[in-house]
Amino acid sequence: MYGGYFGVFVRMLAEEGETWDVYRVASGEFPDDEEIALLDGFVITGSCNDAHGNDVWICKLLNLLKKLDSMKKKVLGICFGHQILGRALGGKTGRSTSGWDIGVTTIHLSSSSEHFSSLKIPATLSLIECHRDEVRELPPKAEVIAWSDKTGIEMFRYGDHIMGIQGHPEYTKDILLHLIDRLLQRDMIMESFAEEVKGKVGACEPDRESWKKLCISFLKGGL
Numbered sequence: 001m002y003g004g005y006f007g008v009f010v011r012m013l014a015e016e017g018e019t020w021d022v023y024r025v026a027s028g029e030f031p032d033d034e035e036i037a038l039l040d041g042f043v044i045t046g047s048c049n050d051a052h053g054n055d056v057w058i059c060k061l062l063n064l065l066k067k068l069d070s071m072k073k074k075v076l077g078i079c080f081g082h083q084i085l086g087r088a089l090g091g092k093t094g095r096s097t098s099g100w101d102i103g104v105t106t107i108h109l110s111s112s113s114e115h116f117s118s119l120k121i122p123a124t125l126s127l128i129e130c131h132r133d134e135v136r137e138l139p140p141k142a143e144v145i146a147w148s149d150k151t152g153i154e155m156f157r158y159g160d161h162i163m164g165i166q167g168h169p170e171y172t173k174d175i176l177l178h179l180i181d182r183l184l185q186r187d188m189i190m191e192s193f194a195e196e197v198k199g200k201v202g203a204c205e206p207d208r209e210s211w212k213k214l215c216i217s218f219l220k221g222g223l
Contacts, residue, residue: 001178002175005045005046005170006020006022006045008170008171008175009043009045009078009170011170012169012170012208012212012215013043013170013212013215013216013219015216021035021039025057025060025061025064026047026049026057027057028057030060030061030064031064036067036068036071036073039073040073040074041073041074041075041076041219042068042073042074042075042076043075043076043077043078043081043219044061044065044075044076044077044078044080044081044082044084044085045078045079045080045081046078046079046080046081046130046168047079047080047081049080050133051080051083051084051086051087051093051133052083052087052093052094052133058084061084061088062084062087062088065084065085065088065089066088066089069088069089069158069161069162072159072161073161074161074162074218074219074221075161075162075163076163076164076165076215076218076219077162077163077164077165078164078165078167078168078169078170079130079131079165079166079167079168080133081164082135082155082156082164082165082166083133083134083135083164083166085158085162085164086135086137086138086139086142086153086156086164089139089140089142089158089162090139090140091135091136091137091138091139091142092135092136092137093133093134093135093136094133094134094136095132095133095134096131096132096133096134096150096151098150099132100131100132100189100193101129101130101131101132101148101150101151102129102130102131102176102179102180102183102189102197103128103129103176103197103200103201104126104127104128104129104173104200104201104203104204104205104206105126105127105128105129105148105150105151105167106124106125106126106148106149107124107125107126107127107146107147107148107154107155107167108123108124108146108147108148108154109121109122109123109124109125109145109146109155110143110144110145110146110147111123116145116214118217119210119213119214119217121207121210121213121214122207122210125207125210125211126204126205126206126207127154127165127167127168127169127206127207127211128167128168128169128171128172128173128175128176128206129148129151129166129167129168130168130171130176130179130180131166131167134151134152134153134166135153135156135164135166136153138153138156139156139158141158141159142156142157142158143156143157143158144156145157145163146165151166153166154166154167160221163218165211165215169206169208169211169212169214169215171206172208173201173202173205173206176201177198177201180194180197180198181194
């Protein structure tokens, strides 16, 4: 309906004159060395898979991310992407002890981080969340740059070339409501919880433009 993860990310991040490619790594599609050399940056999307799993493609993705790190390629990880980046760089991921985080969450940006000062965005931003896993332990040399009441590592930076965001800046509230219905149909959440979350979703708007500015600035080297 929304063009898949590729469609929603291109809609949010692509600018005129750019070429975006998609690699469905869960289906075994990976860029080769020649393609990696030609690409300026990478976005690792969300996934219904666990970043702490050991499927063949996940292990292959971990190796790819380590290679991109060694090449200092720009890499932005979202939700699963945030978690798999944390794992690839030496951190730890797993199920959150507090359960699912679904809805529009207030994110606190680090006032000590120099990365946000040039963007002129508020110190707190609303962000759509839909996850039950998290980065439990930060990779060595990484910096926490945002947190929420429920999740201690909402965002991290690693050098100037890697950034992870636990939430979904690319999602609309319509997408979130569809996902809640899908989780309910798969018996992954209780109906009472789904109704409670749906009731709260209408109360506030995610700061999508600020998140868009933040993500594009990072990928283009301005953050």
